[in-house]
Each structure stands twice: as structure tokens, then as C-alpha cells.
Amino acid sequence: MTANEPNEAKQPKKQISQSYWNLVWWRFKKNKLAIAGAIIVLSFYFVCALFAEFFAPYLLEHKSDYLEARPQWIHFVDPEGHFHLRPFVYGLEKKIDPMLRKRTYIVDTSKRYSIYFFVHGEPYKLFGLIPMDIHLFGPDPKDPEAYVFLFGTDRLGRDMFSRIIYGGRLSLLIGLLGQIMTIFLGTVLGAISGYYGGAVDMFVQRVTEFLAAFPDIPLFMALAAIIPPQWSPIWVYFMLTLILAIVRWGGLARQVRGMVLSLREREYVLAALSFGASDRRVLFRHLIPGAMSHIIVIATLAIPSMILAETALSWLGLGLRPPLTSWGVLLQEVSNVRAIRFAPWLLTPVPFVITTVLAYNMLGDGLRDALDPYGSR
């Protein structure tokens, strides 16, 4: 044993080697704002995209008798001053305002509806597969009269809170899906354009310039017009995603082309070529991975504009149409002054759009600092 000891001492300690992505994570972690952005973004996707049915107290199309009801506030203390551990909302009483000749609601403090957690509500299928009826919260399931409308209801008496959660699913996914398609188109075309040069480059560059010079809205209108009206809403959704990607890949392609132009002169690329590496290998092993950090940053920072574009297009009636529900479709309800005047709670999707966009920007800025694509690395 003792004879072995010097040998063992010579053995190196466990080598801790930091890969590029380890270093990136280490730097990203230190940016509090970026972490906050990442948490907000991830929790939005978790709540809206994955478990909307569970987090929403009502189903998407659940209609109540309360049309355009105002939001109910959550209370813990009743009018007599008693504290209740279980939160509750007050009932609403319908009234006709004689001056405005309009239905209004006044808070009826005599009716108290407690909010129950993990209640059995309307049945649904989780991920479209698992039958369930448990909702995170909801009114007393034994009382058919009870209701909870935290953000009010819309023109047809549907719960805004639930609809915002459902709407977030499509709005958030369109940003992600569209951006994935954009990354694919932009990266492949940009890399090919930069790597091969010549006529291919010329062609791709002219196409991107055409797309960049073309006014967005008419282009969307033209493309949206070619979607056949009899298509099912889900196909319309995918087509819209594709349209967004087709309109937006140009910017990314130009950036990737620039990166590839500089990377392909690096000596490690020449080294690979000198050993007879194929073009595909050089592109996918050296050039695109080298540009990847840059691509991720650009893509992350572009997702908000994708979400905003969907919102704007749907609001204009060019994008998604009911029964599909996105934040843009929800906001279509407030396309007139009357709605804003008498049912301002229909605007509640707006703060969610803003929060998402800000969170994505914080995340993207943090990624950019961590990846430092403009640095010397």
C-alpha cells in the first residue's frame, strides 16, 4: 500500500472543466433581472400552456347568466368585521340603470360566496388525454348559485380570468412556435447564404431585402387572405404561425450570414476543410454552433414582437378567429368605445401581454450579457 502512495499522489484531482454553456449559466445566474424574467416566462408557460384547465376555474366556453359582470374582489373580512380564513367574494345584483338604459351590477354584500381550493368543477381532459375535474380554485361546487369572476365576464357571460389563461396558451405558443420556425428558416438560409456566397447569397439577400422593405400589415393581409375560410381553426393557427415565421426570418438570416462570413475565415474552419471536411460538417459542426449563442439571443428578444404581432393581427381580425382564443382575440371585444366605457375589465389581457413582453426582454438581455456574442470569446 505504501508503495502505491506516491503513485496515487501523482494522479490528478478530478478535473473540473467548464464547458462554454456552463460558463454561460454561471454568468446568467448572477443577473437577478434576467432570472426574474425567466421565472415569469416559465411560470406563464406552465400555467397557460400546460395546465390552463387546472388553473382556470371555468372552461373556455362556460357561459353564465351574468353578462358583462364587473370583477369581484376577494375579501377576507365580512361587513360585520369578522375575519374569515377562507377568502370569499360578494354576490352581484343585476340592475338597470335608468339614465344609461344599461344593465349594471352592484355588489350585494348579503351574499357571500366562498372560494374553495382543489374543487371538483367542470370535467376536462388534461393534455387532451387524462380526464380530470379538479380546478385550482372555484366556487362551492355544492351550491349551483355560486360563482367567482375575478376579472369579470364578457359579453356572453364567460369568465375573463379563465379566458385569459386559455388565451395565453395560444398567444405564448405562437411566439415560441413561430420563433422556432424563424430560427430554422433564418439559420439554415443565412448560413447557406454566408457560406456558399455567389448566386445563392445574392438570391437570399434580395429576398430578405424584399421582405424587409414590404409593409408588414398588407403582407399579413395578403397572406391571411390565402388561408381558406373553411379550414379548421387549428390549421388557421398553424398557418398564422408559419406566416409570421415567413415574414420574419429575414432579419435573423442576415445576422446569421454575417456571423458565418466572419466565422468561416477562422483558422479552425480552415483546419477542418484542410482535412477534407464536408460542407455539411463545417456548417453544422463549426459555423452554426459558433453562431448559436447569437441566434438564441436574437430569437429570445424577437419572441415578444411575435406575440405582439399575433395580438395586433387578431385584434384587426386578420389572425386567429373565435372559437380560438388568444389574448388578441380577447382584445377584439374591446374594439369599440362602448366596451371600454362600460366594461373596462375586458382590457385585462393587456397587462398580461405587457408582462410577458417585459419578462422576455429581461430574459433576452440577460442571455445576451451571459453569452456575450459581441465579446471576444
Added chain:
Amino acid sequence: MAEQERRDNILLEVRGLKKYFPIQRGLLRRTVGYVRAVDDVSLYVREGETLGLVGESGCGKTTTGRCIIRLYEPTAGQIHFKTTALSPNGDPQMVDLLSLDKERMKTVRREMAMIFQDPINSLNPRMTVFDIIAEPMEIHGMGRGPEVEETVVRLLEHVGLRPEHMLRYPHEFSGGQRQRIGIARALALNPRLVICDEPVSALDVSIQAQTLNLLLDLQKDFGLSYIFIAHDLSVVQHVSDRVAVMYVGKVVEVADVEHLYSRPLHPYTEALLSAVPKPDPLYKSERILMQGDVADPANPPSGCYFHPRCRYAQPICEREAPEFRELEPDHWVACHRAGELHLKGV
């Protein structure tokens, strides 16, 4: 007889190599001229020897090296390389690299490799040392099995690095160590010819000597031939058997290293040699300061390209381009006045 033997030993022979880069202007990219980066270069390398390639920046040394390994497609010329990779029984066979199709060229590439100047840029920062050194083997379809790992370990030991470092990334190494990784990669396919493109000019002087000695040791161990591109004449003197001097895309003088350094025949060589520092403090240096800059390869002067800077220039130098001739056995020079001048070496 001697001539025949000389020919037999030749591993690489370049004849009339030209590389013109077009200068394109305007909207339609019309070609308005050419940069004659390499203009009619002929040279040869014998098996096991080192050919130094020297000259000022921008004289086409690197382009020549890259043309030989076909990183650039030459405009004209022939590159004959003695390869064993193409014949099924491994017999050496002289082939013109420029006549090979892509598939056969890739096979021949196993026997050639390149070492690059910049130790930071020549290694992909996203790949581990193992991946970097194994890449040539991967390109040539040898997979990533245990044999490849064994080879990588052996190569790392050969270049003086610890094999346990192979899972690290390039940024964790010093400049000299990185250059050793680059050398290990060049040796991965067991090449016969290695083109060293200024392999030490980016390194500290203290590391330069180490790296040069490593290259010399590897040459002995593996029977390598080198084309050693450099601008530092003392480095070239240390490693080369023969030296070719380039000026504005042309080879102006080739000779054995002793001959060239002691009795240069071309005024440009003399001027370069006068810039080599002498280790003797009492030596009164007589440095020849050349007038002006290196000629523009897009618009070279008439006659001998060197005549505007040459202190021995005669009217004929301005009119006629000198012939590249073998003035002494194995000592070639392109100068009208070679032989009549008595030039100073070191």
C-alpha cells in the same frame, strides 16, 4: 545518376502555381483586375526535409501553402504529390492534386496537414481537446471508438501534453499549449507533409524555441516533411534544410540553408538577411534599409518586381522580368545581375 536520385526523393513538386484573386467592382461585380497573390511559383520538397518559405507580409507565402493543400483553388499550375493513399497496395505514386476529384482528393488529404498561425483562432472554442484532435479521424470515417481515444492519448503524449487534459476546452490552455494541440491535430492522420503556416510567430520567444524543437523531434519520429512558412529568418534557419524566398507572389531565390544564408544571390535575400539580429555586441551592423513598401500585387512594377527597391538595379531590371535559373547546383535565383554581384550573407 545524382539527378535521378534527387527526383526519386521528391515528395511534392509545385510547377507554375498561380493564384489570382479577382478584384470586383460596381453593381454587377465586374472584374476590374486581379491580385496576383501567387504568380508562377515552382518549388519542390524532398522526403523528410524542411523547406522554409520566407518573405515579407503579403508576399503570398500563406496563399501558396493554402493552394498546395487546396484550401484555395489555384488559378493555374500543377501540384505533384507522392501519395501512398490512392494505390491499393500502398505503393507511392506521383499525382497532380489539381487533377483529382473531390473523393480522391479527400483520400490524399490524409497525407497532408496544416498547422496554423493563431493558436486562439485555430481551435474551435466550443469543442474539447479530444473532439478537436479526433476531428480529422472522424472526417475520415474512423468513428469515435477506443482506437481513436488511444490515438488521441498517444498524440497528446507526443506533443508533451497530459492526456487527462483532453476533456478540457481550448480557453483553459496557454498559447504554447494550444499550439501543441494544433500540432497534435495535424498529426492525427499520420501525414507525410505538414504545412506549417507561421506556427511560432504568435508565441512568446521563450515558447517559440520549445515549439520549434518539438516540431524537429516530431519530424524525426514520424519522418515528416515540412513546408515551414515564416517571416523570421533566424527561425527558418534553425529548422529548414532548404529555403525559398518569395517576393510579391514569386519565388526569387531557392537554395540550401547554408548557401542561402552565407552567399545569397538575390539582393532581396541580402536585404532580408541584413535584418537578422546578430548575437555579437561588437558587430557593426550594416543594415540595408529597403526603400518603399512591398509592391502592390494587384499592380506590380514592370520588369523585375524588386527593381524599385533594389540598390543594384540597372535599366534592364526595369524592362525585363528576370528568368528563374539554376546559377549554382541546386541554387536557383531570379535576378539579372545574380553572379556578378557579391552580396553579403550572415
